Amino acid sequence: MTQELTIAFIGGGNMATALAAGLIGKRCGAHDVHVVDVTASVLEKWSQQGVSVAAAPDATLASRRVWIFAVKPQYLKAAVESCRPFLRDDTLVISIAAGISAETISQWLGTADKPWTRLVRCMPNTPALIGSGASGLMALSGVSEDDRTVTQQLMRAVGEVVWVESDAQIDAVTALSGSGPAYVFLFLESLIQGGIEQGLSDDQARTLALATLNGATQLAALSHESLAVLRERVTSKGGTTAAALDVLYSKDFPAIVQLAMQAARDRAAELSDEFAK
Template structure:
């Protein structure tokens, strides 16, 4: 156990629970974890594990080195104001709230002329709930390599991670892995609906579609070859796959995905400006 890995979750909902389940008993003990949530029901599962809990910040918070801000973005500024009195010189603040830039969070935690720079901004995605997530991370200027390693322990517990250099890159992460599961779900829905329209039973279509996407993803992850090579291996000249890909290309499938991701990144930047 790493005794320095003392963590406070501000907000005890699904994402915090996923992170906690990956850590407690593996990287830290339940006694190292403190959870604050205004809803007592949200605290009950944490308390049953042996974590300390509270409905409002108190001195217990000050004894935990890493704070994970897991409240909804629209409530973040108010939550941070309540947390500020308990900040310590070595407190590391990790935010998983979408749309709030590291600079804005730093001003809320510190002052306009002296922002808090011991901040990590994180963008996990919903597959993190089953330890199959993808997270983009951005470190503030005062975050040490040792602290980055501790943050990695936190997010490796729920999947893959990458470090990026600025808030713009986090917006791109949002458009790719943050929003990406929705694109995949829509793709699956469309494949299943098309198969059903061609006469397949819905449950059969669902099973085959899920297995196809899962298998293709695993093959891509394990293969050293480019995705284009893997695609070409499925595509025989004049065959069924070629006919399908011709339709997708004629309807600018790649361009549509690019436009969708640009729209997501643009909206993420707009949200950052609104919160700032």
């Protein structure tokens, strides 16, 4: 499979578009990609790239070794059931639909007694749209080492990849990196508003906030020092940073973040149970 990569996207929205942008011309040709979507305007955009398209699953799926389900969770069961007749023994299925366990999807693809285990569940995040994503991956027992390699190559086209061992850990990935961009955006909004309230213009505050977060993140990624050491180097005793951090600690900022993540993980588990019914 590593020699020939043929892909079907079931759902041709933003995430499928981002993945294809990272793959076509680098890992496969446009002729190797097939897209199934119910929206005519979406199919037209894909067709202009030279890929084959269809408004409903058909026999073309049987010729694609990798299927990527990129539909909204509420539509996934119907999409899986409509594609199931075209499964072959060597089909690798990847789901990037949030909130639905690998176990549930495997039973939709197969049966409760004989689930489809050549399946990888993936939790990406929205920065994948600009090639800077973070994705958690988990594989069921039918996934070979070659399948893992292919999946990793696919998802690395849009960012970093981490393998985990269970649906519960995918829920943790959801709480950290899946929902994480929203936490960051809220923090940025707060920084910008704080700057404005202290006399900076909108543009000045936005420029400084974005550059600060980007610079601090890159420094953390490139430094061999721990985050604690990097934080301490910014914090002089009795200085401005210490005064600011005292406020954050007094409000138990680390615990607030962890409670937010716990709420996200719990909701992910609840959604998985709901969709399984």
